[in-house]
Amino acid sequence: MGRIIFHIDVNSAFLSWSAVKMLREGGQDLRLVPSVVSGDPSDRRSIITAASLPAKKLGIKTAQPVSMALRTCPSLVIVGGDWGWYKQCSAGFIDICRSYSPVLQQFSIDECFIDMSLRCKREDAPAVATCLKNQVRDTLGFTVNVGIGPNKLLAKMASDFEKPDKVHTLWEDEVQEKMWPLGVRDLLWVGKKTEQRLTAYGIRTIGDLAALELGPLTHLVGQKFARQLHDNANGRDDSPVETEVPEAKSYSAERTFSKDYTDPKDIDRALFNVACIVAHRIRRDHFRASTVSMFIKHSDFTVQQKQTSLSQPTDITAVILNEARRMLTEIWDGTAPLRQVGLGLSKLTHESAEQMSLFEDPKLEYYREWDRQYDEKRARAENK
DNA sequence: TCTGGGGTCCTAGGACCC
DNA sequence: TCTGGGGTCCTAGGACCC
Numbered sequence: 001m002g003r004i005i006f007h008i009d010v011n012s013a014f015l016s017w018s019a020v021k022m023l024r025e026g027g028q029d030l031r032l033v034p035s036v037v038s039g040d041p042s043d044r045r046s047i048i049t050a051a052s053l054p055a056k057k058l059g060i061k062t063a064q065p066v067s068m069a070l071r072t073c074p075s076l077v078i079v080g081g082d083w084g085w086y087k088q089c090s091a092g093f094i095d096i097c098r099s100y101s102p103v104l105q106q107f108s109i110d111e112c113f114i115d116m117s118l119r120c121k122r123e124d125a126p127a128v129a130t131c132l133k134n135q136v137r138d139t140l141g142f143t144v145n146v147g148i149g150p151n152k153l154l155a156k157m158a159s160d161f162e163k164p165d166k167v168h169t170l171w172e173d174e175v176q177e178k179m180w181p182l183g184v185r186d187l188l189w190v191g192k193k194t195e196q197r198l199t200a201y202g203i204r205t206i207g208d209l210a211a212l213e214l215g216p217l218t219h220l221v222g223q224k225f226a227r228q229l230h231d232n233a234n235g236r237d238d239s240p241v242e243t244e245v246p247e248a249k250s251y252s253a254e255r256t257f258s259k260d261y262t263d264p265k266d267i268d269r270a271l272f273n274v275a276c277i278v279a280h281r282i283r284r285d286h287f288r289a290s291t292v293s294m295f296i297k298h299s300d301f302t303v304q305q306k307q308t309s310l311s312q313p314t315d316i317t318a319v320i321l322n323e324a325r326r327m328l329t330e331i332w333d334g335t336a337p338l339r340q341v342g343l344g345l346s347k348l349t350h351e352s353a354e355q356m357s358l359f360e361d362p363k364l365e366y367y368r369e370w371d372r373q374y375d376e377k378r379a380r381a382e383n384k
Numbered sequence: 385t386c387t388g389g390g391g392t393c394c395t396a397g398g399a400c401c402c
Numbered sequence: 403t404c405t406g407g408g409g410t411c412c413t414a415g416g417a418c419c420c
Contacts (some may be wrong), residue, residue, distance in 0.1 A: 013420095038390055047388050049420095061419095101401040108420050191418050224394070225417090249392075256388060291412095301387080305414060340388090 004116040007147040008157035011164035013110035014050035016142040017089040020081050035077035038066050092140050113152050115241040129167040144197040153237035175235040180207030209233040230251045253278040254342030260299050262337045274343045275321040288313035289345035297340035304331045313349050319365040
Protein backbone atom coordinates (compact mmCIF):
# COMPACT_ATOMS: atom_id res chain seq x y z
CA MET A 1 0.00 0.00 0.00
CA GLY A 2 1.42 3.34 -1.04
CA ARG A 3 1.55 6.16 1.46
CA ILE A 4 0.08 9.63 1.12
CA ILE A 5 2.27 12.33 2.66
CA PHE A 6 1.62 16.09 2.78
CA HIS A 7 4.39 18.62 3.29
CA ILE A 8 3.03 22.00 4.37
CA ASP A 9 5.32 25.01 4.07
CA VAL A 10 4.45 28.59 5.07
CA ASN A 11 5.19 30.97 2.20
CA SER A 12 7.97 33.42 3.17
CA ALA A 13 7.13 32.56 6.77
CA PHE A 14 8.71 35.32 8.84
CA LEU A 15 7.73 37.97 6.32
CA SER A 16 4.14 36.74 6.09
CA TRP A 17 3.84 36.57 9.86
CA SER A 18 5.22 40.07 10.34
CA ALA A 19 2.83 41.24 7.62
CA VAL A 20 -0.17 39.75 9.42
CA LYS A 21 0.80 41.52 12.62
CA MET A 22 1.41 44.85 10.94
CA LEU A 23 -1.93 44.62 9.11
CA ARG A 24 -3.74 43.98 12.38
CA GLU A 25 -2.10 47.05 13.84
CA GLY A 26 -3.38 49.12 10.93
CA GLY A 27 -0.17 49.19 8.91
CA GLN A 28 0.50 48.30 5.29
CA ASP A 29 0.66 44.76 3.93
CA LEU A 30 4.37 43.99 3.70
CA ARG A 31 3.66 41.19 1.23
CA LEU A 32 2.59 43.69 -1.42
CA VAL A 33 5.77 45.80 -1.39
CA PRO A 34 9.48 45.02 -1.60
CA SER A 35 10.18 44.15 2.03
CA VAL A 36 12.37 41.88 4.13
CA VAL A 37 12.82 40.60 7.65
CA SER A 38 16.32 40.77 9.05
CA GLY A 39 17.86 39.97 12.41
CA ASP A 40 18.92 43.47 13.36
CA PRO A 41 18.02 46.03 10.68
CA SER A 42 20.44 48.59 12.12
CA ASP A 43 23.42 46.20 11.91
CA ARG A 44 25.35 46.46 8.67
CA ARG A 45 26.34 42.81 9.01
CA SER A 46 22.87 41.38 9.38
CA ILE A 47 21.39 39.30 6.61
CA ILE A 48 17.94 38.77 5.19
CA THR A 49 15.86 36.11 6.91
CA ALA A 50 12.80 36.35 4.66
CA ALA A 51 11.80 38.43 1.63
CA SER A 52 8.42 39.35 0.10
CA LEU A 53 7.62 38.21 -3.44
CA PRO A 54 8.01 41.77 -4.82
CA ALA A 55 11.46 41.86 -3.18
CA LYS A 56 12.33 38.43 -4.62
CA LYS A 57 11.26 39.64 -8.07
CA LEU A 58 13.92 42.37 -7.78
CA GLY A 59 16.54 39.69 -7.14
CA ILE A 60 16.66 39.99 -3.36
CA LYS A 61 17.28 36.62 -1.78
CA THR A 62 17.20 35.07 1.66
CA ALA A 63 20.63 35.05 3.35
CA GLN A 64 21.78 38.05 1.36
CA PRO A 65 23.39 40.90 3.34
CA VAL A 66 20.96 43.74 4.04
CA SER A 67 23.47 46.27 2.71
CA MET A 68 23.45 44.50 -0.64
CA ALA A 69 19.67 44.37 -0.83
CA LEU A 70 19.49 48.09 -0.08
CA ARG A 71 21.67 48.80 -3.09
CA THR A 72 19.26 46.79 -5.24
CA CYS A 73 16.25 48.56 -3.80
CA PRO A 74 16.86 51.73 -1.74
CA SER A 75 13.18 51.95 -0.76
CA LEU A 76 13.20 48.41 0.66
CA VAL A 77 11.11 48.11 3.83
CA ILE A 78 13.13 46.32 6.53
CA VAL A 79 11.59 44.97 9.69
CA GLY A 80 13.17 43.13 12.61
CA GLY A 81 12.06 39.64 13.60
CA ASP A 82 9.52 39.05 16.37
CA TRP A 83 10.14 35.57 17.83
CA GLY A 84 7.27 35.58 20.27
CA TRP A 85 4.79 36.35 17.52
CA TYR A 86 6.36 33.85 15.13
CA LYS A 87 5.97 31.10 17.73
CA GLN A 88 2.28 31.93 18.09
CA CYS A 89 1.77 31.85 14.33
CA SER A 90 3.66 28.58 14.07
CA ALA A 91 1.56 26.98 16.83
CA GLY A 92 -1.69 28.02 15.12
CA PHE A 93 -0.47 26.63 11.82
CA ILE A 94 0.65 23.32 13.34
CA ASP A 95 -2.67 22.94 15.19
CA ILE A 96 -4.64 23.17 11.95
CA CYS A 97 -2.32 20.68 10.24
CA ARG A 98 -2.66 18.28 13.17
CA SER A 99 -6.44 18.41 12.88
CA TYR A 100 -6.03 16.79 9.45
CA SER A 101 -3.80 14.00 10.76
CA PRO A 102 -2.24 13.32 14.16
CA VAL A 103 0.71 11.66 12.45
CA LEU A 104 2.59 14.94 12.19
CA GLN A 105 6.28 15.74 12.15
CA GLN A 106 7.30 19.33 12.66
CA PHE A 107 10.31 19.87 10.42
CA SER A 108 11.03 23.47 11.39
CA ILE A 109 9.14 26.47 12.73
CA ASP A 110 7.29 26.86 9.42
CA GLU A 111 7.17 23.36 7.90
CA CYS A 112 5.62 20.04 8.77
CA PHE A 113 4.82 16.65 7.29
CA ILE A 114 1.56 14.82 7.91
CA ASP A 115 0.83 11.22 7.01
CA MET A 116 -2.60 11.18 5.34
CA SER A 117 -2.54 7.51 4.32
CA LEU A 118 -5.45 6.59 6.58
CA ARG A 119 -7.28 9.89 6.07
CA CYS A 120 -7.91 10.15 2.36
CA LYS A 121 -7.65 8.37 -0.96
CA ARG A 122 -4.97 9.28 -3.43
CA GLU A 123 -7.43 10.84 -5.86
CA ASP A 124 -8.97 13.00 -3.09
CA ALA A 125 -5.65 14.23 -1.74
CA PRO A 126 -5.46 17.47 -3.76
CA ALA A 127 -8.96 18.52 -2.66
CA VAL A 128 -8.15 17.79 1.00
CA ALA A 129 -4.88 19.70 0.71
CA THR A 130 -6.68 22.65 -0.85
CA CYS A 131 -9.12 22.64 2.05
CA LEU A 132 -6.21 22.66 4.55
CA LYS A 133 -4.39 25.46 2.77
CA ASN A 134 -7.56 27.59 2.57
CA GLN A 135 -8.33 27.00 6.23
CA VAL A 136 -4.88 28.27 7.25
CA ARG A 137 -5.23 31.29 4.99
CA ASP A 138 -8.78 32.16 6.06
CA THR A 139 -8.33 31.68 9.81
CA LEU A 140 -4.71 32.77 10.33
CA GLY A 141 -4.23 35.25 7.48
CA PHE A 142 -1.13 33.77 5.83
CA THR A 143 -0.67 31.35 2.95
CA VAL A 144 1.02 27.97 2.68
CA ASN A 145 2.04 25.59 -0.07
CA VAL A 146 1.07 21.94 0.25
CA GLY A 147 3.13 19.28 -1.49
CA ILE A 148 1.61 15.81 -1.89
CA GLY A 149 3.61 12.68 -2.55
CA PRO A 150 4.10 9.00 -1.69
CA ASN A 151 6.93 9.88 0.73
CA LYS A 152 8.40 12.85 2.60
CA LEU A 153 11.05 13.61 0.01
CA LEU A 154 8.64 13.93 -2.91
CA ALA A 155 6.09 15.82 -0.81
CA LYS A 156 8.75 18.32 0.17
CA MET A 157 9.99 18.69 -3.39
CA ALA A 158 6.38 19.28 -4.49
CA SER A 159 5.70 22.01 -1.95
CA ASP A 160 8.63 23.91 -3.43
CA PHE A 161 7.04 24.15 -6.88
CA GLU A 162 5.15 27.32 -7.84
CA LYS A 163 4.32 29.62 -4.89
CA PRO A 164 2.39 31.02 -3.08
CA ASP A 165 -0.90 29.52 -1.93
CA LYS A 166 -0.63 26.41 -4.11
CA VAL A 167 -1.12 22.64 -3.93
CA HIS A 168 1.11 20.36 -6.02
CA THR A 169 1.46 16.61 -6.35
CA LEU A 170 4.59 14.61 -7.07
CA TRP A 171 3.72 10.92 -7.36
CA GLU A 172 6.20 8.28 -8.52
CA ASP A 173 4.84 8.40 -12.06
CA GLU A 174 5.34 12.18 -12.16
CA VAL A 175 8.99 12.13 -11.07
CA GLN A 176 10.37 11.91 -14.59
CA GLU A 177 8.28 14.79 -15.87
CA LYS A 178 8.27 17.12 -12.83
CA MET A 179 11.52 16.43 -10.97
CA TRP A 180 14.14 15.10 -13.35
CA PRO A 181 14.41 18.29 -15.42
CA LEU A 182 15.23 20.34 -12.29
CA GLY A 183 18.81 21.38 -11.53
CA VAL A 184 20.64 19.10 -9.15
CA ARG A 185 20.79 21.93 -6.58
CA ASP A 186 17.00 21.72 -6.20
CA LEU A 187 17.30 18.24 -4.71
CA LEU A 188 17.12 18.15 -0.93
CA TRP A 189 20.60 17.77 0.66
CA VAL A 190 22.42 19.01 -2.43
CA GLY A 191 24.08 22.24 -1.33
CA LYS A 192 26.64 24.47 -2.99
CA LYS A 193 29.64 22.17 -2.51
CA THR A 194 27.89 19.02 -3.67
CA GLU A 195 26.50 20.87 -6.67
CA GLN A 196 30.04 21.95 -7.64
CA ARG A 197 31.31 18.41 -7.31
CA LEU A 198 28.46 17.02 -9.39
CA THR A 199 28.57 19.62 -12.16
CA ALA A 200 32.33 19.15 -12.46
CA TYR A 201 31.42 15.58 -13.36
CA GLY A 202 28.80 16.72 -15.87
CA ILE A 203 25.79 16.02 -13.67
CA ARG A 204 23.48 19.01 -14.00
CA THR A 205 19.91 17.81 -13.49
CA ILE A 206 18.26 15.53 -10.97
CA GLY A 207 17.61 13.22 -13.94
CA ASP A 208 21.38 13.03 -14.62
CA LEU A 209 21.88 12.08 -11.01
CA ALA A 210 19.15 9.45 -11.11
CA ALA A 211 20.71 7.82 -14.16
CA LEU A 212 24.21 7.71 -12.67
CA GLU A 213 25.64 4.44 -11.42
CA LEU A 214 26.21 4.21 -7.69
CA GLY A 215 29.92 3.49 -8.20
CA PRO A 216 31.05 6.82 -9.65
CA LEU A 217 28.71 8.70 -7.31
CA THR A 218 30.33 7.00 -4.32
CA HIS A 219 33.65 8.28 -5.59
CA LEU A 220 32.31 11.84 -5.62
CA VAL A 221 30.46 12.13 -2.34
CA GLY A 222 31.19 9.06 -0.21
CA GLN A 223 29.25 5.86 0.21
CA LYS A 224 26.51 6.83 2.59
CA PHE A 225 25.63 10.12 0.93
CA ALA A 226 25.83 8.54 -2.55
CA ARG A 227 23.25 5.93 -1.59
CA GLN A 228 20.90 8.62 -0.28
CA LEU A 229 21.32 10.96 -3.26
CA HIS A 230 20.79 8.13 -5.69
CA ASP A 231 17.62 6.98 -3.93
CA ASN A 232 16.26 10.52 -3.62
CA ALA A 233 16.96 11.42 -7.25
CA ASN A 234 14.90 8.35 -8.16
CA GLY A 235 12.09 9.46 -5.85
CA ARG A 236 12.72 6.76 -3.25
CA ASP A 237 12.47 7.56 0.45
CA ASP A 238 11.04 5.24 3.10
CA SER A 239 11.66 7.42 6.17
CA PRO A 240 8.57 7.56 8.39
CA VAL A 241 6.76 10.68 9.60
CA GLU A 242 8.28 10.93 13.10
CA THR A 243 5.78 12.16 15.64
CA GLU A 244 8.18 12.12 18.59
CA VAL A 245 9.98 15.40 19.17
CA PRO A 246 13.65 14.44 19.40
CA GLU A 247 15.53 15.62 22.44
CA ALA A 248 18.10 18.35 21.90
CA LYS A 249 21.64 17.07 21.39
CA SER A 250 23.48 20.36 21.64
CA TYR A 251 23.04 24.03 22.43
CA SER A 252 25.12 26.84 21.04
CA ALA A 253 25.29 30.61 20.96
CA GLU A 254 27.44 32.83 18.85
CA ARG A 255 28.03 36.50 18.32
CA THR A 256 29.23 38.26 15.18
CA PHE A 257 30.78 41.65 15.88
CA SER A 258 29.73 44.82 14.08
CA LYS A 259 33.36 44.98 12.97
CA ASP A 260 36.22 42.54 13.43
CA TYR A 261 37.72 42.72 16.91
CA THR A 262 41.36 42.43 17.86
CA ASP A 263 41.27 43.64 21.46
CA PRO A 264 41.25 40.65 23.84
CA LYS A 265 39.02 42.65 26.20
CA ASP A 266 36.33 42.95 23.51
CA ILE A 267 36.62 39.26 22.68
CA ASP A 268 36.39 38.29 26.33
CA ARG A 269 33.30 40.42 26.88
CA ALA A 270 31.60 38.72 23.94
CA LEU A 271 32.65 35.32 25.21
CA PHE A 272 31.17 36.14 28.61
CA ASN A 273 27.89 37.12 26.98
CA VAL A 274 27.54 33.97 24.88
CA ALA A 275 28.47 31.83 27.89
CA CYS A 276 25.68 33.47 29.92
CA ILE A 277 23.17 32.89 27.11
CA VAL A 278 23.96 29.28 26.32
CA ALA A 279 24.34 28.23 29.97
CA HIS A 280 21.02 29.88 30.78
CA ARG A 281 19.36 27.88 28.04
CA ILE A 282 20.54 24.48 29.26
CA ARG A 283 19.52 25.35 32.83
CA ARG A 284 16.10 26.41 31.57
CA ASP A 285 15.74 23.01 29.87
CA HIS A 286 17.19 21.12 32.87
CA PHE A 287 20.26 19.73 31.11
CA ARG A 288 23.90 19.58 31.98
CA ALA A 289 26.73 19.29 29.47
CA SER A 290 29.88 17.19 29.52
CA THR A 291 31.47 18.77 26.45
CA VAL A 292 32.21 22.45 25.93
CA SER A 293 33.14 23.66 22.42
CA MET A 294 34.62 27.00 21.57
CA PHE A 295 34.70 28.38 18.04
CA ILE A 296 36.09 31.48 16.41
CA LYS A 297 35.59 32.86 12.92
CA HIS A 298 38.43 34.86 11.38
CA SER A 299 38.09 37.85 9.04
CA ASP A 300 38.43 35.53 6.05
CA PHE A 301 35.58 33.33 7.36
CA THR A 302 37.78 30.40 8.26
CA VAL A 303 36.60 28.73 11.42
CA GLN A 304 38.61 27.18 14.20
CA GLN A 305 37.09 24.96 16.80
CA LYS A 306 38.27 23.42 20.02
CA GLN A 307 36.35 21.21 22.38
CA THR A 308 36.99 19.71 25.75
CA SER A 309 35.39 17.01 27.87
CA LEU A 310 34.58 17.73 31.49
CA SER A 311 35.00 15.17 34.24
CA GLN A 312 31.58 16.23 35.58
CA PRO A 313 28.63 17.50 33.54
CA THR A 314 27.89 21.14 34.34
CA ASP A 315 25.39 23.93 33.80
CA ILE A 316 27.43 26.58 35.61
CA THR A 317 28.26 29.67 33.57
CA ALA A 318 31.58 30.26 35.31
CA VAL A 319 32.80 26.71 34.72
CA ILE A 320 31.82 26.87 31.04
CA LEU A 321 33.39 30.31 30.61
CA ASN A 322 36.56 29.14 32.27
CA GLU A 323 36.95 26.25 29.82
CA ALA A 324 36.16 28.53 26.90
CA ARG A 325 38.79 31.05 27.93
CA ARG A 326 41.41 28.33 28.25
CA MET A 327 40.59 26.93 24.82
CA LEU A 328 40.60 30.40 23.28
CA THR A 329 44.24 30.90 24.28
CA GLU A 330 45.03 27.62 22.52
CA ILE A 331 43.49 28.56 19.19
CA TRP A 332 43.87 32.34 19.06
CA ASP A 333 47.19 34.15 19.09
CA GLY A 334 45.59 37.21 20.69
CA THR A 335 46.21 39.54 17.78
CA ALA A 336 44.47 38.19 14.66
CA PRO A 337 41.20 40.06 14.02
CA LEU A 338 38.14 37.97 14.78
CA ARG A 339 34.72 38.19 13.21
CA GLN A 340 32.80 35.94 15.56
CA VAL A 341 33.03 33.91 18.75
CA GLY A 342 30.77 31.06 19.69
CA LEU A 343 30.26 28.50 22.39
CA GLY A 344 28.61 25.10 22.22
CA LEU A 345 27.46 22.60 24.84
CA SER A 346 26.93 18.94 24.03
CA LYS A 347 26.97 15.45 25.54
CA LEU A 348 23.91 16.44 27.49
CA THR A 349 22.47 14.65 30.49
CA HIS A 350 19.35 15.40 32.49
CA GLU A 351 20.14 17.31 35.64
CA SER A 352 18.13 14.78 37.64
CA ALA A 353 20.49 12.02 36.47
CA GLU A 354 23.28 13.94 38.11
CA GLN A 355 25.73 12.12 40.34
CA MET A 356 26.16 14.01 43.54
CA SER A 357 29.72 14.77 44.35
CA LEU A 358 30.47 14.71 48.06
CA PHE A 359 33.51 16.87 47.87
CA GLU A 360 32.42 19.73 45.72
CA ASP A 361 34.48 22.82 45.27
CA PRO A 362 32.91 25.38 47.66
CA LYS A 363 33.26 28.04 44.98
CA LEU A 364 30.67 26.19 42.91
CA GLU A 365 27.90 27.14 45.35
CA TYR A 366 28.77 30.79 44.88
CA TYR A 367 28.71 30.36 41.09
CA ARG A 368 25.31 28.64 41.28
CA GLU A 369 23.90 31.52 43.26
CA TRP A 370 25.20 33.93 40.63
CA ASP A 371 23.44 31.84 37.94
CA ARG A 372 20.20 31.74 39.93
CA GLN A 373 20.13 35.50 40.08
CA TYR A 374 20.95 35.76 36.38
CA ASP A 375 18.13 33.33 35.50
CA GLU A 376 15.65 35.27 37.62
CA LYS A 377 16.59 38.53 36.01
CA ARG A 378 16.18 37.02 32.57
CA ALA A 379 12.84 35.45 33.44
CA ARG A 380 11.59 38.81 34.68
CA ALA A 381 12.74 40.51 31.49
CA GLU A 382 11.07 37.84 29.33
CA ASN A 383 7.74 38.11 31.17
CA LYS A 384 7.53 41.84 30.79
C1' DT B 385 27.83 42.78 -2.12
C1' DC B 386 30.27 40.73 1.51
C1' DT B 387 28.07 37.33 3.85
C1' DG B 388 23.46 35.59 10.98
C1' DG B 389 22.25 32.22 14.22
C1' DG B 390 20.91 27.76 15.60
C1' DG B 391 20.91 23.12 14.73
C1' DT B 392 22.01 17.86 12.75
C1' DC B 393 24.82 14.41 10.70
C1' DC B 394 29.07 12.47 8.56
C1' DT B 395 34.07 11.56 8.01
C1' DA B 396 38.72 10.75 9.15
C1' DG B 397 42.54 10.12 12.08
C1' DG B 398 44.41 8.93 16.52
C1' DA B 399 44.16 6.75 21.12
C1' DC B 400 43.13 2.86 23.55
C1' DC B 401 41.36 -1.75 24.53
C1' DC B 402 40.86 -6.68 23.70
C1' DT C 403 60.49 -8.70 18.67
C1' DC C 404 57.03 -7.72 15.79
C1' DT C 405 52.65 -8.37 14.48
C1' DG C 406 46.54 -8.88 13.10
C1' DG C 407 41.96 -6.90 13.28
C1' DG C 408 37.87 -4.97 15.35
C1' DG C 409 35.43 -1.89 18.31
C1' DT C 410 34.72 2.45 20.65
C1' DC C 411 35.60 7.00 21.97
C1' DC C 412 37.43 11.56 21.17
C1' DT C 413 38.49 15.60 18.37
C1' DA C 414 38.51 18.68 14.28
C1' DG C 415 36.43 19.92 10.30
C1' DG C 416 32.94 20.12 6.83
C1' DA C 417 28.41 19.56 4.65
C1' DC C 418 23.60 20.38 4.92
C1' DC C 419 19.01 22.32 6.71
C1' DC C 420 15.78 26.43 8.04
